[in-house]
Amino acid sequence: MHTDYLIIGSGIAGLTFAIKISAFFPDKTITIVTKSTAEETNTKYAQGGIAVVQNQTGDHFKKHIEDTLICGDGLCNQEVVEMVITQGPKRLQELIDWGAKFDMNSAGYLDLGREGGHSINRVVHHKDQTGFEIERAILAQANSRNNIQILDFHFALELILEKNQCFGAYVLNETTNEILTIQSDITLLATGGIGQVYGHTTNPAVATGDGIAMAKRAGATIKDMEFIQFHPTALYDKNATSTFLISEAIRGFGAYLRTKNGHRFMLDYDERADLASRDIVSQSIETELKKSGEACVYLDCTHLHPDNFIKHFPMIYRRCKDLGIAIEKDWIPVLPAQHYVCGGIAVDRNGETTIENLFACGESSRTGLHGANRLASNSLLEALVYADNIYNFLIKQTSKNSMHRKEFKTWKPIEECKIDPQYILNTKNALQHLMQNNVGIVRHEKDLLVAKSQLQSWKNEVVAMQKQHQITKDFYELKNMIAVGILIVDQSIARRENRGGFVKI
C-alpha cells in the first residue's frame, strides 16, 4: 500500500496536520492509522483548555512567555517558547473556524480560566471538556475531506527504514491480524503520551508510548524523558479501574488544597500557594502524604458558588456526585498521578526528527517548549503550532513530498504460536508497579538501578518471545512500555541536577 502522507495517531497533532495538508494538496493521499477508535486519544480527555493570550484582559505574549520559562525551570528553549506563544491566537482561530466551540463571557469575549503557573487568566475552554469538543470538531473536519482515509484499529508496529530514511511503517490490522506494509513519502508520529507505563495515570489505555519506542528503535534521538509530569489532583478512588482528573482549573476558580485536618498546606510551600506550578504542588503533596501517612489530600470547593461551579465544571460535578461527594459540603479526595511526558522524540522547529522524512508532533515529540516542567494548557497549543510548522515546511519542500518508490520486504506474521495473554497482563502489572514505586515523583539512585536491571530483563524476554510468536497489539504495547521505561530510567540516572519535575535524592 502506498500513501503520500502517513500519519500515526488521530489526536490533535495528527488530525491538525492532516486537515491542513489535505487542503493544500487535494490530489495527494493522506492515511491516518490509529490503534483504537479514532476519537480515543489523550486529546479527548483534556479538561482545562488551551493557553492563548487575549489582549482584552491586559494579558501580553511577554507574560505568557515568562510564565512558561519560569515553569520550565531554566530548561526551555526560549526561541521555541516565543515562537509557540506568539502563534497562539492564529492557531486558536483556525480551530474555531473548523467548528470548535469555546465558552464566551457575558461581554462577548472568550471566557478565560486560570491554572497553576499562569500569572493571569488565559485558558480558553469548553466547560471541563475542552478536549472532547476539539476532538469532535477536528475529527468531523478530517472525515469530511475526500483525500483523508482513517484506518481505525490499525496498530503501527515499526517504521520502514533504509539508511536513516523513513519510508512508512509496518501496521497491524487488529481485526484481521494482517501486517500491512504502508509506504509513504512523509511519515508523522503523532502517537501521544506514555501514561500506561505508570498505570496510575490520567491518560487513557492508548497512551503506551508506542511512537517514542518505535522512533528509539529506529535510531532517532529521544530527549528529556526524565521529566515526567505528575498532575497534583487526580481523584482518589480506591475502587476505580481508571484515574479521573480533577482539573487544575478548579484551583484557578478558587478551590484550596487541604490536609485531612484542614490545613492549607500549599501556603507553606510557595507564595503562589494552590496556583504554584504543577511540579511544586505535586512534590508538596508527596511530602505531606509522607509526613501524615494518609492516602490522599483534599480539594475544598465548599466556599465556591455551586451554580457557577456546575456551569464551569459539569462533568467533574457529576462524577463527584456519582461517588457520593457533594462538592457544596464535602472535600474532594485527590492525589498526584502521572499525567504528561515533557520529553520525547527530539524535533527541530519544523518538526523534523533526526531520521529523514520522519516528523513528530504533539505529546510524543520533544520541542524544547516545556523544559523541566510543562506549563498547564500549553500542550494542546504546542500540538497546534507544530502541526502548522510541519505543514508550512512541507509545502515548501516539494522534493520531500514525492519520494522514489521502492520495494520493501513484507512482514510475514507467525500464525501458529500465540503469546500467553496472562504473561502480558502480569508483566504489564509488574512494570506499572515498578515504575510507580521506583521512578515516581521523588527518585533514588538505587531504586533506579533496580528498575533498570528489571526492565532490561523483561526486554530480553520479549525480544526472545517475538521471534517465535504471533504478534498482537497487547504484546507490542508491552514491548513499547518496557522500552519507554528504560528511556525514563536511563535518562533519570544520567541527570545530575534536580530541575522542575525531576527530583533525585
Ligand code: FAD
Ligand atoms: P493523543 O491525543 O494522545 O493522540 C495519540 C493518537 O495516537 C491516538 O489516536 C492513539 O490511538 C494513536 N496511537 C498511539 N500509538 C499508536 C500506534 N502504535 N499505532 C496507531 N496509533 C497509535 N493539555 C492541555 O494543553 N490542556 C488541557 O486542558 C489538558 N488536559 C488534559 C487532561 C487529561 C485527562 C489528559 C490525559 C491530558 C491533558 N492534556 C491537556 C494533555 C493533552 O491532552 C495531550 O498532551 C494532547 O492531547 C496530546 O495530543 P496528541 O495528538 O499528541 O496525542
Ligand code: SIN
Ligand atoms: C487540567 O485541566 O488540569 C489539565 C491541564 C493540562 O494538562 O494542561
